[in-house]
Amino acid sequence: MNDAKANRLPSEPTLHRLPWYLAYVSLLRSRDVEYVSSTAISKEINVDPSQIAKDLSVLGIKGKTRIGYEVVSLEKALRNFLGFNRKHNAVMIGVGSLGGALIADTGLERFGLNIVAGFDVNPDIVGSSIKNVPIFHIDELARRAVAYNAEIAIVAVPVEQAQAVADLAVASGIRALWNFTPFRISTSPSTVIQNTSIYAHLAVMYNRLGVDDESGVENCF
Amino acid sequence: MNDAKANRLPSEPTLHRLPWYLAYVSLLRSRDVEYVSSTAISKEINVDPSQIAKDLSVLGIKGKTRIGYEVVSLEKALRNFLGFNRKHNAVMIGVGSLGGALIADTGLERFGLNIVAGFDVNPDIVGSSIKNVPIFHIDELARRAVAYNAEIAIVAVPVEQAQAVADLAVASGIRALWNFTPFRISTSPSTVIQNTSIYAHLAVMYNRLGVDDESGVENCF
Numbered sequence: 001m002n003d004a005k006a007n008r009l010p011s012e013p014t015l016h017r018l019p020w021y022l023a024y025v026s027l028l029r030s031r032d033v034e035y036v037s038s039t040a041i042s043k044e045i046n047v048d049p050s051q052i053a054k055d056l057s058v059l060g061i062k063g064k065t066r067i068g069y070e071v072v073s074l075e076k077a078l079r080n081f082l083g084f085n086r087k088h089n090a091v092m093i094g095v096g097s098l099g100g101a102l103i104a105d106t107g108l109e110r111f112g113l114n115i116v117a118g119f120d121v122n123p124d125i126v127g128s129s130i131k132n133v134p135i136f137h138i139d140e141l142a143r144r145a146v147a148y149n150a151e152i153a154i155v156a157v158p159v160e161q162a163q164a165v166a167d168l169a170v171a172s173g174i175r176a177l178w179n180f181t182p183f184r185i186s187t188s189p190s191t192v193i194q195n196t197s198i199y200a201h202l203a204v205m206y207n208r209l210g211v212d213d214e215s216g217v218e219n220c221f
Numbered sequence: 222m223n224d225a226k227a228n229r230l231p232s233e234p235t236l237h238r239l240p241w242y243l244a245y246v247s248l249l250r251s252r253d254v255e256y257v258s259s260t261a262i263s264k265e266i267n268v269d270p271s272q273i274a275k276d277l278s279v280l281g282i283k284g285k286t287r288i289g290y291e292v293v294s295l296e297k298a299l300r301n302f303l304g305f306n307r308k309h310n311a312v313m314i315g316v317g318s319l320g321g322a323l324i325a326d327t328g329l330e331r332f333g334l335n336i337v338a339g340f341d342v343n344p345d346i347v348g349s350s351i352k353n354v355p356i357f358h359i360d361e362l363a364r365r366a367v368a369y370n371a372e373i374a375i376v377a378v379p380v381e382q383a384q385a386v387a388d389l390a391v392a393s394g395i396r397a398l399w400n401f402t403p404f405r406i407s408t409s410p411s412t413v414i415q416n417t418s419i420y421a422h423l424a425v426m427y428n429r430l431g432v433d434d435e436s437g438v439e440n441c442f
Contacts, residue, residue, distance in 0.1 A: 015428055016421040023380045023403035030381060045405045083427030084420075101322030111423050151430055159244045160251060176426045182244035184266045192429040194422040199305075200237040201415035202332050205397040206304030207236055208413040209372055 010058045015082075017055050020045050022078040028071050037068030084112045089150045091174070092118040093165045094157030095125055095135050098180060102154060103130045116148040138165065142172040152176045159183045231279045236303075238276050241266050243299040249292050258289030305333045310371045312395070313339040314386045315378030316346055316356050319401060323375060324351045337369040359386065363393040373397045380404045 010018075024044050028036055038052040045052070056069070059077045063069040079085050092099045095118040102108070103115050118135040120126055126137045136144055145153075153169035155162055155177055162183035169177060176192035179185050182199045231239075245265050249257055259273040266273070277290070280298045284290040300306050313320045316339040323329070324336050339356040341347055347358045357365055366374075374390035376383055376398055383404035390398060397413035400406050403420045 010428065012425055015424045016418060019403045019418070019420040019424050020405050024405070027380050027404070044407075046407070082424045083431060084423070086427075088423075088427055088430070097326045097328045101326040104325070105318045105322040107318045108419075108423075111420050112427065113423060152426060159248050176430055178422060178426060182240045183248070184241050184245070186265075186267070192426050194425055196417065196419060196422055197237060197240070198329075198417060199240040199332050201399060201417055202305070202309075202329075202334060203236045203240050203303045204233055204415055205373055205399060205413050206307075206309055206333065207231065209309070209397055210304060 010055075014055045014058060017045075017047060017051075018058075018078060018082055020047075021052065021056070022075065022082065022084075025069075025071055025075045025078065029075050033071050035064075035068045036071055036074070037066075038063060040068065084110075086112050087114045088112050088152060089114050089116050089148055090152035090154055090178075091116060091141070091145055091148065091150045091169075092133075092154045092156065093120075093138070093141070093169060094155065094161070095120040095122075095130070096156065096158075099154070099156035100125075100130055102156065102180075103133050106131070113152070115154070116150060117144055119144075138168070141168055145169070145172040145174055150174060152178060154178045154180065155185070156180045231276075235276045235279060238266075238268060238272075239279075239299060239303055241268075242273065242277070243296065243303065243305075246290075246292055246296045246299065250296050254292055256285075256289045257292055257295070258287075259284065261289065305331075307333050308335045309333050309373060310335050310337050310369055311373035311375055311399070312337060312362070312366055312369065312371045312390075313354075313375045313377060314341075314359070314362070314390060315376065315382070316341040316343075316351070317377065317379075320375070320377035321346075321351055323377065323401075324354050327352070334373075336375070337371060338365055340365075359389070362386075362389055366390070366393040366395055371395060373399060375399045375401065376406070377401045 021041060024041060025036065038049040041052050042049040059081050061073060061077050090113055092103055092115055099118060103118055115133055118133055119138045119141050120135055121138050125135050128135050153174040155166055157165050159181055162181045162185055166177055166185045170191055177185060177187065179193060179195045185193060187193050242262060245262060246257065259270040262273050263270040280302050282294060282298050311334055313324055313336055320339060324339055336354055339354055340359045340362050341356055342359050346356050349356050374395040376387055378386050380402055383402045383406055387398055387406045391412055398406060398408065400414060400416045406414060408414050
């Protein structure tokens with residue numbers, strides 16, 4: 001790989017697919033499989049083999065002809081490239097039902113997400129802690145975000161507050177927003193934003209379930 | 222709207238955008254705004270006004286020229302169309318850290334998701350309950366899914382088990398899978414599947430944060 005290529009950012013679709021490959025390769029490793037071809041990955045993941053080879057080329061490792069990729073090296077390269085083996089400090093803004101649940105989800109830690117503090121306005125929870133993560137008043141965000149060296153703010157507040165807390169987070173030096181609200185937050189291009197559209201996924205499932213299915217069974221909605 | 226149009230399924234991108242409009246319209250309603258135009262929604266949401274008008278046409282309601290949509294009716298129509306005001310029975314498969322957190326997140330209930338039971342293999346949690354949701358052994362899934370009239374299975378198991386539990390859920394009469402694992406589950410076309418790619422979103426944030434930002438500050442990864 002030449003320098004120009006190495007410096008080019010992988011596309012968002014590529015970054016979305018890489019964790020799929022990682023999941024499958026981890027599974028193969030747990031089964032003591034030694035090598036895997038892009039064709040074999042393709043059959044499992046339902047992505048074109050040439051797309052897989054192209055996606056994996058960002059890692060700077062190549063499969064061997066007719067043998068494929070070495071599973072252990074590929075897993076390590078993927079985890080390393082994706083940053084899942086490094087700690088990324090994050091703050092949770094909004095420690096209601098979802099925010100509290102996400103703090104309690106220790107699984108995120110295994111993917112490098114280190115939630116260092118939560119922020120809320122509810123006097124019942126400000127001053128408490130969840131799994132050793134302290135909850136502060138939102139007024140302390142600016143000061144604490146710097147002290148904690150937080151890079152990411154997870155936004156799990158009611159829709160009415162989403163834009164305001166996002167602006168506050170960015171003003172506090174936060175560079176990435178992970179938005180769990182259904183509100184479209186506006187940001188400047190220098191802020192990274194990812195929307196996890198829980199409600200959008202519910203909408204698709206409900207809609208498709210509500211339509212008469214192939215077996216002709218009438219749905220009761 | 223004619224019958225042919227009414228029977229046509231809205232596309233997945235349309236269904237993904239409708240909850241954004243709902244979030245914004247709910248915000249306007251809470252501020253006692255009476256009417257909203259697609260242009261005004263467009264400015265907030267960053268979607269083309271003609272696309273918004275097209276998306277909203279699936280609801281069968283029309284905006285008035287120069288005035289726009291009545292906020293209260295639009296909110297009601299969106300919530301109704303999206304199925305957020307009806308109960309949809311779901312089972313949680315895998316009651317580890319994430320599965321337990323999602324059961325505890327009462328916010329999903331307000332969007333019509335009714336988690337009726339959890340299933341796991343861990344003897345420490347089988348037989349217990351979370352917020353009154355009972356946790357059973359996975360062997361009981363087939364029987365219980367029918368008894369509970371469950372339509373949706375939320376998959377939050379380790380990657381190694383994802384495909385097997387999905388197959389079991391479908392064999393138990395479940396018609397929609399909400400996959401929280403990074404594993405690509407294979408299903409027949411008659412099963413609805415939605416993937417909530419938590420790890421994909423982390424991957425994008427980590428990658429973009431790891432690149433020197435516009436201000437020229439070198440990142441320490």
